Every structure is written in structure tokens, then in C-alpha cells.
Amino acid sequence: MQRKVLSTIEEVKIYSDPYRMQILNMYNKQGRPSTVKEIADLMGEVPAKVHYHVKKLESIGLLSMVSTREINGIIAKYYEPFKGEIHLRHEDEENSPLKQVFRSEAMKLLNEMYEQSRRRFMKQAEHGEDMFGQISDMALYGTREEMEQLFKAITKLCEPYAEKGKRGEQQAFQLFVTVSEQMEDAPSAGSDDVEPQGKGERKSRSGSQDSGHAGTRSAASAKRKR
Numbered sequence: 001m002q003r004k005v006l007s008t009i010e011e012v013k014i015y016s017d018p019y020r021m022q023i024l025n026m027y028n029k030q031g032r033p034s035t036v037k038e039i040a041d042l043m044g045e046v047p048a049k050v051h052y053h054v055k056k057l058e059s060i061g062l063l064s065m066v067s068t069r070e071i072n073g074i075i076a077k078y079y080e081p082f083k084g085e086i087h088l089r090h091e092d093e094e095n096s097p098l099k100q101v102f103r104s105e106a107m108k109l110l111n112e113m114y115e116q117s118r119r120r121f122m123k124q125a126e127h128g129e130d131m132f133g134q135i136s137d138m139a140l141y142g143t144r145e146e147m148e149q150l151f152k153a154i155t156k157l158c159e160p161y162a163e164k165g166k167r168g169e170q171q172a173f174q175l176f177v178t179v180s181e182q183m184e185d186a187p188s189a190g191s192d193d194v195e196p197q198g199k200g201e202r203k204s205r206s207g208s209q210d211s212g213h214a215g216t217r218s219a220a221s222a223k224r225k226r
Contacts, residue, residue: 003087004084004087005088006086006088007089014062015057015086016105020057023039023053023057024062027063027081030042033067033078034080035078039054062081063079064082065077066080090103113176117174144181
């Protein structure tokens with residue numbers, strides 16, 4: 001499994017932009033390398049606008065140009081999205097101002113991921129003829145290490161469906177998974193009670209893209225500082 005670490009505030013800002021998340025989702029939905037024009041047409045946008053954001057995503061390695069082809073005298077560039085785990089990690093001193101800004105930007109990203117997942121599910125719940133989407137909310141009991149292993153097992157189970165891409169009559173679905181420690185009062189977005197994984201680290205796992213809806217393709221978890 002590939003792994004990419006975003007360790008600066010600028011990298012997190014580039015990744016967390018909602019419009020860029022839509023672009024990444026469109027590339028994932030395609031299931032093949034695509035040009036900026038193809039993505040712009042799917043989004044109903046001007047290619048020049050999409051191209052600006054594609055270059056931003058390329059600068060942090062979340063999009064990569066994999067091939068070129070001449071079409072009517074114009075060189076078409078084909079990009080594909082990064083597939084793997086994306087880690088957010090800042091290693092400045094715990095109480096440094098930059099660390100606090102990094103934490104704030106990371107929380108904005110998590111909020112956006114949750115909100116887009118909620119919108120996708122509610123859209124299907126409200127308009128879908130066949131209510132396929134399922135939701136589960138249950139209490140689990142075990143050690144922190146056991147819960148980490150459970151999350152990894154769920155991710156591993158999904159890999160064959162996420163990596164092969166859409167084929168034939170297959171449909172695209174979205175899975176958003178979180179495992180969190182129960183707390184009486186959830187900390188606010190800027191609270192110091194929220195401690196990322198490891199040394200200032202949060203992780204998001206790339207997954208499949210839902211059918212026709214914009215949104216992030218990641219599942220994320222945030223740990224609370226003991």
C-alpha cells in the first residue's frame with residue numbers, strides 16, 4: 001500500500017479544498033487516466049479553471065501525469081489520482097503557533113470529509129428508488145490496539161473493490177468508515193484535546209468513488225490525547 005505524508009500547512013490546504021476534492025473524486029470515478037478537459041466536461045466547468053487546481057494537486061503528488069497523446073495537433077496530458085494512504089503529520093514543537101494552525105487546517109479537512117459523506121448518503125436516502133445504502137452505529141469494546149487492527153482489517157477487506165476500478169456493468173459506491181473513542185463531551189474543532197495519530201498525524205485512506213456525487217473518497221480517524 002502506497003503512503004503519502006502531507007506535513008506542511010500549504011499541503012493540507014491544497015488537499016482540503018472542497019473543489020479540489022471534487023476533482024479528485026472525478027478522476028477516481030473515471031477509473032482510468034483522464035485529461036483536464038474530460039474532467040472539466042464532467043464537472044460542467046471551464047478547463048482552464050480545472051487545470052489550475054489540477055496543477056496544485058499535482059504539486060503535492062495527489063495527481064500525477066502518466067502519459068501524453070497528440071490530438072488534433074494538441075498534446076493531451078493524462079493524469080491519474082494517488083491511490084493509497086494519505087497521512088497528515090506536523091512535527092513542530094507541541095505548543096508552537098504553526099502546530100496549532102496545522103491542527104486547525106486538519107480539523108477543517110475532517111469536517112469537510114464528514115459533511116460530504118453525509119450529503120452523499122442523504123441524497124440517496126431522499127431520492128434513491130432502491131435504498132441500498134446502509135448505516136451502522138454501534139458500540140465496540142476492546143483495546144486501542146484491537147480497534148486499530150479492526151480498522152486496518154476493514155480497509156484490507158475493501159482493497160480489491162477499490163483498486164480494480166469500475167468495469168462493465170459495475171456501479172460505484174462510497175464507503176466512509178471511522179472508529180472513534182467514546183467521550184462524554186466531544187472536543188471542539190480547535191481544542192487541544194484532539195491529538196492526531198503518532199507525532200501530529202492524521203490518516204485518510206483512499207477508496208472508491210460514489211456514483212455521480214462530488215465528495216472526498218477518504219475514510220479518516222482522529223485520536224484523542226490521553
